[in-house]
Amino acid sequence: MATAANDVSTKYEAVIGLEVHVQLLTKTKIFCGCPNHFGSEPNSNVCPVCLGMPGALPVLNQQAVEFAVKASQALNLVVNETSIFARKNYFYPDLPKGYQISQFDKPLAERGWIEVTTAEGALKRIGITRLHMEEDAGKSMHEGFADSDAKTYVDLNRTGTPLAEIVSEPEISTPDEAWQYLTKLREIMLYTEVSDCNMEEGSLRCDANVSLRPRGQKALGTKVEVKNLNSFRFVKQALEYEIERQAEALGEGGTIQQETRLYNPGEGRTYTMRTKERAHDYRYFPEPDLLPLIVTAERQAAIRATLPELPEAKRARLIAEYGLSAGDAATLTATRERADLFETEAKLAKSPKRLANIVLSELQGRLKAAEIELEDSPVTLAGARLAADLVEEGKISSKILKELFDHAFEQKLDFPAIYEKEKPQQITDSAEIEKMIDEVIAASPKQVEQYKAGKTTMIGFFVGQIMKASKGKANPAVVNEILVKKLSE
């Protein structure tokens, strides 16, 4: 398979475009005051507007507009002052009006980008063609009822949920770039709090278009659309499979059929869903029940002012301000909540770098082993900050730190509580420490000689020996002070 993949990438170049639908986190639907809520009893969040009853008129939700503008700005898109809603004619019972209100030739926003890193390590901007607003359809249930062979059951709670559809340029070249694009897009939607991006509940959905062309050729090959991509991992796997499949067909002199394929995650392959592509003629026309959507420059500026610091900027700043590595910064900014928690404590910590180290090693390691999230951790970030400060001040050794963390996780107590309870009976009595130091010095004449000859790094050896002798209880600061004095006598 690995060699096959190499053959593919030398002969062919993949061209991938992604269409992402994001449900906006409003309280109500896009054109009516019904609750926008997942998991309610079927057909309990409905009204004449979303049921498509004759004479019912849509009124646009202001909050949905603000979220869509905010998302556009965070994705570097240019927001149009005027955009137009359009009817997309569509005959399925999940949209009882017989059309979907969407935007067509004048979308809300155009020409943005997301940056990814190529396999060669270079930064690459993936263009975003457009972001437009539209309403979601209801849910059709084809299976699971006694008469499912003849009937489809329809729940219209989801009908009218506000969506932002985000369409990329066909500028993605590998499954990994697609994965990065989606990961960054989701991160930005979560940071700006316009969507919860919950893929199990369908708050973020993705379709992929993929075609191959011989390297060096300008014209695009025939594209295939892949659906049923319920996780970013599946997007990557489905694209990998599709690139292999198309390369094989082309390699044998065959052609690619323009079609829609479904990904089957259990088997890791795609299947033909429909080949007969009807002309994509949805007979779009301007929605006569809605005025053009105006978002003036002033309103755009007001919305832009509410944008939080975005993930990329936050990472760059954490690296610069706290001396974190790129990897550490990425872990600490995985969610906005986590990043904010870290920063609150980092500002108070004696050494933000030490706090980061303790969070990433002691805390994350134990959370991973116990399979719990930071949000449910017995040791909070404030607790970790106390731990970091104690180490920084030399009040506890790193050995004691590890023990206290173990106790905290065993007893499900935060660090300050466990420190009070299990506080090591630290030896700070200088007479007692001096005695231990004398013993160690007496037992290591060779090392003393080396130290006096200028090998000052030997100090670590002595501290280690004393800590061992005191079972980690000697106050490191006091040890250091007396040790240096003794050794220079």
Next chain:
Amino acid sequence: MKVTEKDVAYVADLANLELTPGESGRMAADLNSILDHMDKLNQLDTAGVEPMAEAVSAFSASAAGDRFAYAQRADEVHPGLDRAAALANAPDTDGICFRVPKVIER
């Protein structure tokens, strides 16, 4: 003849309509007579005629102030219909969901 029977068949297919040959011929004739009428109107010189009052120009981006504001609503929940009322007009339900003939993707 601007609209042929082939055009009629195409549009009817998009609109999920099944027309008999007789209906199809009549549709073509009707559509052509509508377009002919438009042609007749187009012969008028309307260069000096003010457009009729309409909403779009009043709400263009250049229109001052917050005149667009009332075209939108606050994000507040309003009571909708009880499920029983929502389902009342449906030809078929199980009391919970709308029930329709099996949906087949075309």
